[in-house]
Amino acid sequence: MYRQLSLQLSAVLILLWPHVALSADNFNLSEVAPGVFVHFGKHEEANGQNLGDIANIGFIVGSESIAVIDAGGSVEIGRRLRESIGRHSFLPIRYLIISHIHPDHTLGSPAFAEDQPDIIGHFRLPQAITQRGEFYIDRFKGILGDHNATTILSPNLLVESEMKIDLGNRILLIKAHQTAHTDNDLSIYDENTKSLWLADLLFLDRTPAIDGSTIGWINTLKSLQKVSANVVIPGHGDIVENWPEGSNKILGYFVDLVNWVRNLIQNGESMASATRLSESAEAGDWLLFDDYHPRNVVKTFAELEWE
Template identity: 30%
Template sequence: MKFFLIALSLISWINSAQAKELIYSLSPVKVAQNVYAFIGSTDYFNRENGGNIVNTGFIIGTDGVIVIDSGPSLRYGLQMRKAIRTITPKPVTSVIITHHHPDHFLGNTAFPDSEIYALPETIEAIKVEGDGLLENMFHMVGDWMIDTELKLPTKAISSSKMVMSGRSLRFLPLNGHTQGDLAIMDEQTGVLFAGDLAFYNRTATTPHAHLHNWYDSLDILMNSGFKTVVPGHGPIDQDGASLEQTLRYLKWLEATLKQAAKDGLEMTEVLRLKTPEEFKSLDLHRDEFYRSVSHLWPDIVNETLPLIAQDLD
């Protein structure tokens, strides 16, 4: 009996420890009147952060709450709902997904009674890649993903403006980070949820990037009349510094890789190129540079070599 009680106590302690480890500790940050954000880690996905490397948010309307991105897991979405209730008792009536990367939409299953909106390109990308993204998240963050299932957005965004729960929202359908990147402006406060078109003090990721389209999208956002920017990753900014920093980094990245291709460098040599002082302060600057080389180098070489051949003719 004594052994049984010890074993029971041990199991209870393990379960308690696991439960404690699986708490995201989401804390709403007030961005403007009735507009809040949850600010995630700027690290990679891992079993310590549970995939909470993303900024999500919510807007309180007259009769409900609009969520911007549902996070990386069912557990995140449920804990987001609980955190929202510390601010308002109003129900979540709408969820808007900015793009198809897993940290932004895998919490959809926590909102079974809400309409979930996304661009048509995002919905199609989730249909094509969603199962693989979900499986990969299970591999990377483990038990945090328990009971998370793939849930597609229910409504395709086809208009540039919409009133949701009494809030006038402007939709900017863009691309560059992925094939479908939605930025959302709350017109009442001027808060711009930029999604992953903007990274701030955290190096941009490029697994689905089209750099020149990304430049064009950032130019549109810079001229959108925002008052505050909530980037997809990193701290909130009041003057568009996240947009400008992202643009400068991406242009440096492209110019560096093109010059390396012209110089005839091998990929292993490119990986050893130094980061400028301006970007050394960005979180994960070396890791993301390595990843971007692997993503972008083949296409840049293919684009650059014909140009070199033309110059030689």
């Protein structure tokens, strides 16, 4: 009843407030499960044209409040997400969940400051903001303009291992993972719809960027494969409805990478020669492969050479 009323009310308000409806730009938004909304980012590097809109971001609506999951790669993208939420619901945004430190997920966070949400992050996120925040802001001011990279809101609720939040008839289970994509990755599970929001723990089309641990990422994915999920939302790429099979491609990439690097190390090759060899690797159907694969080789080599 309450829900129905609030929907009617929002329809009336949109009619009375035409600029909200008129400002519906080409900001895509899909309801991938009831009440679970995803905006799909582009498979590009952040630039002045796409305004850092390269990651999947979105929100989940309960009967009393809304949780935003990642704020986008610039203040402008965060603002467009905030606007699109306003078109769907007038419920308060009580939570902003930051899946990890990377700028394509965090630089939009100031767009939610006025909502004064609780900001949820991995217990290592504050340290990552201290270490990299200024660097990201400086770098992306140059790419996106000063007004689009201003600050990264810091979490006030830290997830040590697990945390549950209630949006009203809707429980989200938030998990802090071991070092994988980064050392501060969260996943979010909506119990109502069995939607598993993995953010950058899952890449589908775009070559994964290893900024944490290749072995840790393999182990994390193997444990996530046991989750019963109807829909899985990656940080980059389309949703997955065949879980866990939908994780086989990325897992296969990591396993092949580890085997290949281990073999080179056993043969006494240096990191420099591994990097050189990686430049002629086959991309398969991975996008931006030449940009990320050599970096992944360096990261994995550094991790495995001390085994």
